[in-house]
Amino acid sequence: MDTPHTPRPTPRRQRGVTLIESAVATAVVAVAAGSVVPGLTKLRAHQAVAGAAAEFETDVQHARSLAVSTGTTWRISFENGDAGSCYVIHTGAAGSCPCLTAGSTMCADGTQALKSARFGSGANVALTSNVPSMAFDSIKGTSTPTGTVKVAARDGAAVHQIVNVMGRVRSCSPGLSITGYKAC
Numbered sequence: 001m002d003t004p005h006t007p008r009p010t011p012r013r014q015r016g017v018t019l020i021e022s023a024v025a026t027a028v029v030a031v032a033a034g035s036v037v038p039g040l041t042k043l044r045a046h047q048a049v050a051g052a053a054a055e056f057e058t059d060v061q062h063a064r065s066l067a068v069s070t071g072t073t074w075r076i077s078f079e080n081g082d083a084g085s086c087y088v089i090h091t092g093a094a095g096s097c098p099c100l101t102a103g104s105t106m107c108a109d110g111t112q113a114l115k116s117a118r119f120g121s122g123a124n125v126a127l128t129s130n131v132p133s134m135a136f137d138s139i140k141g142t143s144t145p146t147g148t149v150k151v152a153a154r155d156g157a158a159v160h161q162i163v164n165v166m167g168r169v170r171s172c173s174p175g176l177s178i179t180g181y182k183a184c
Contacts, residue, residue: 045153046178048124052117053151053159056087056127057169059115060134063089064143064167066114067136074114074136078129078149084120085127087149088113094133126152136167143167160184 017025060076067074078087079099086099092111100106105113119125131147143163152158157177162170173181 042155045124045155046157049151049153049157049159049178050180052119052125052127053161053171055117056149056151056161057171059087059089059117060161060163060167060169063114064136064141067138068141071138073138075133076136077133078127078131080128082121084118084123086116086118087127087129088116090114094135124153126154128152134163141167 063074063076066072072091074089074091075094076087076089077094077097079085088097088099088105090097090105090107090111090113092108096111097105097107097113097116099116099118105116107113117127119127127149129147129149131145134143134145134147136143142165144165146165147163149161149163150158151161157173159171159173159178159181162172164170171181172184173179174184176183
């Protein structure tokens with residue numbers, strides 16, 4: 001005798017993700033992100049140093065070319081203090097265009113300021129110079145005195161901008177702390 005065959009229901013396969021699987025995936029992503037964030041923060045700070053160094057180099061060349069093209073001595077003056085650091089491109093004597101805390105300058109009569117760059121005390125970048133100012137000769141474009149400007153991150157990584165007597169800039173990084181530069 002033939003017995004009727006009753007179809008047995010096939011087990012349905014679940015689709016989707018369980019709560020445990022999603023929790024494990026979230027934990028893995030959190031650990032991966034936690035290990036990447038410090039590296040990105042360091043990279044961002046180092047890029048800020050490289051950008052500030054490149055801006056300073058461009059400003060040196062601009063001041064030098066202005067001196068020769070206008071027949072006027074142009075100068076870059078530096079200041080460091082509790083509020084941060086800055087430099088000003090200006091005509092006139094050293095110290096005739098000091099940086100103000102707000103990032104602007106206040107020049108003495110007869111002195112013209114072209115640009116100021118300020119790095120506040122809380123900024124990722126600090127700037128120091130071994131000379132208070134550099135003047136660019138209006139005839140030869142030479143720099144007096146020569147000097148070294150250090151652009152540094154909080155972690156100590158730095159780019160040194162060395163301005164020679166010809167008013168040209170050579171860049172290097174101590175211990176290759178910033179990639180893309182020669183060692184100092």
